[in-house]
Amino acid sequence: MKRFQARHGLAPTGTMTPRTIAAMNVPVQKRIRQLEASLQRLENMNFGFGQRYVVVNIPAAFAEAVENDVVVRRYRVIVGKTEKPSPTLTAQISSVVLNPTWTVPSSIAKTEISAHMRKDPSYLSRMHMEVLDAHDNPIDPNSVDWSGTHTPNFTVRQHNGTFNALGAVKIDMPNSYSVYMHDTNQRNLFSDDYRFDSHGCSRVDNVRDLAAWLLKDQPKWSRAAIDAEIASGQHLDVAMAKKVPVAWIYLTAWMTKDQTVQFRNDVYHQDEQLLEATAEEAAFFSNAGSHPLTAHMTR
Numbered sequence: 642m643k644r645f646q647a648r649h650g651l652a653p654t655g656t657m658t659p660r661t662i663a664a665m666n667v668p669v670q671k672r673i674r675q676l677e678a679s680l681q682r683l684e685n686m687n688f689g690f691g692q693r694y695v696v697v698n699i700p701a702a703f704a705e706a707v708e709n710d711v712v713v714r715r716y717r718v719i720v721g722k723t724e725k726p727s728p729t730l731t732a733q734i735s736s737v738v739l740n741p742t743w744t745v746p747s748s749i750a751k752t753e754i755s756a757h758m759r760k761d762p763s764y765l766s767r768m769h770m771e772v773l774d775a776h777d778n779p780i781d782p783n784s785v786d787w788s789g790t791h792t793p794n795f796t797v798r799q800h801n802g803t804f805n806a807l808g809a810v811k812i813d814m815p816n817s818y819s820v821y822m823h824d825t826n827q828r829n830l831f832s833d834d835y836r837f838d839s840h841g842c843s844r845v846d847n848v849r850d851l852a853a854w855l856l857k858d859q860p861k862w863s864r865a866a867i868d869a870e871i872a873s874g875q876h877l878d879v880a881m882a883k884k885v886p887v888a889w890i891y892l893t894a895w896m897t898k899d900q901t902v903q904f905r906n907d908v909y910h911q912d913e914q915l916l917e918a919t920a921e922e923a924a925f926f927s928n929a930g931s932h933p934l935t936a937h938m939t940r
Contacts, residue, residue, distance in 0.1 A: 650701055650905050651834050660834060664904070672904060675894035678912040681919065682892060688731050694886040695734065695851075697822070697843050699727050700893045700905040702836035704822070704845055706854050714854055719825070719836045719844040726909045727841050729891050732814040733884040737852045737862075739870050739877045741811035741823070745770070745797040749840065754797055755789035758782065769800045801876050809871045810848045812855070813878075814887050822887075824848045837908055843889070855885055 642661070643653035649664040688694075697704045699720050706714035721727035745754060757764040765772065765782050772782050773796040785795060799805055808824025818841065825844040830836065845851055849867055856862035859882050870877055893907045907913070 648901060648903050650903070667904075672894065674916060675904060675907065675912055676902075678915050679892045679894045681915060682890065686888075686890070688888045689886050691886055694888070695855075697727075697887070697889045698905075699729070699889060699891050700908055701903075704843065704851070706851060714851060716848070716851060717831045717836065717846040718822075719830055719838050721839050721841040722837055723908060725840045727839070727843060727889060728818045728820065729889055730816050730818060730820075731886065731888045732816040734812055734814045734855060734887050735881055735884055736813040737855055737879045737881070738811040738813060739852075739867065739879065740801040740809060740874060741805065741807045742801050742876060743799040743805055743807045745799065746819070746840070747793050747796075750793045750795075750797045751789055751791075755787045755793075758785075758787040759789075765797070769802060769804050770797055771800070772797055802874070808844075808848070810852050810867075812845075812848070812852065820889075822848070822851075855881065858882055 642657070643655045645665070646653045646655075646661055649661075651658070651660055651664065693706075693708050695704060695706050697718060697720070702718050702720055704716045704718045705712045706716075754764075754770075761767075762783070764770075772780050772785055774780050775794070777796070780795065785793075804826060806826065808826050810824040812822040814821055820842045822843045822845050828846070830838055830844075831846040849864065849871075852867055853862070853864040856867070856879065859879075862879060891909070891911055893905050893912055894903065896902050
């Protein structure tokens with residue numbers, strides 16, 4: 642029972658929990674399709690593996706730091722909700738930000754922040770947030786239209802501190818989705834098996850350890866130095882001397898080096914979409930070979 646639970650990303654309690662029963666009731670045909678989908682993703686993956694890199698597997702809600710083909714660090718992560726999924730991507734980690742501020746995405750400002758302000762005009766001050774104009778100048782929150790009916794023409798930023806939604810560390814990795822990895826002030830969430838609770842970014846358990854690993858080639862930034870800088874409360878952007886590749890992937894099934902097959906739930910229902918698209922493509926090219934207008938496409 643414990644081995645089964647571990648292979649399915651569940652707490653190995655040895656007791657028959659509802660999630661354990663649900664995993665046991667998944668038919669073998671679906672597990673095979675999960676393996677097929679994962680194999681396709683791996684075959685089509687274009688990622689610049691190097692001596693050191695970071696991988697976030699979204700369905701597993703884990704991040705791994707890999708060095709010389711060995712997983713040297715593994716961290717629980719919290720990734721996007723089903724309605725706000727984390728994207729698959731490849732990028733380069735460019736910096737580690739200590740005591741970061743949080744610039745609230747306009748979508749969150751329009752919906753969640755606006756809703757809070759309509760109910761409680763003191764919300765921003767209680768959350769240590771300020772409203773900025775297009776030139777980063779503070780403006781009076783009372784002068785803002787909080788109706789939420791249009792895209793905000795202002796920016797909401799939360800000051801750094803223990804109350805900050807990004808916690809004490811942000812790992813910058815420029816990408817077209819504007820997502821990143823970061824700490825959190827809600828660390829209790831890491832203890833849950835189900836860790837799909839963010840707006841798309843990846844919150845990392847024990848993120849200071851990951852930061853120290855990323856900066857290990859820069860002797861000034863030992864774990865003790867990182868802790869001391871965070872304790873100072875000062876915002877600091879530490880540029881990486883050498884950028885580290887990072888990939889956010891979507892694998893619901895894989896095999897570990899000891900030949901243990903692992904399965905996770907297809908939380909975003911992407912496996913079936915991928916397999917259906919592949920089947921449609923195969924059918925198209927199969928039919929194209931016998932049609933005079935498209936026969937050249939199969940040659």
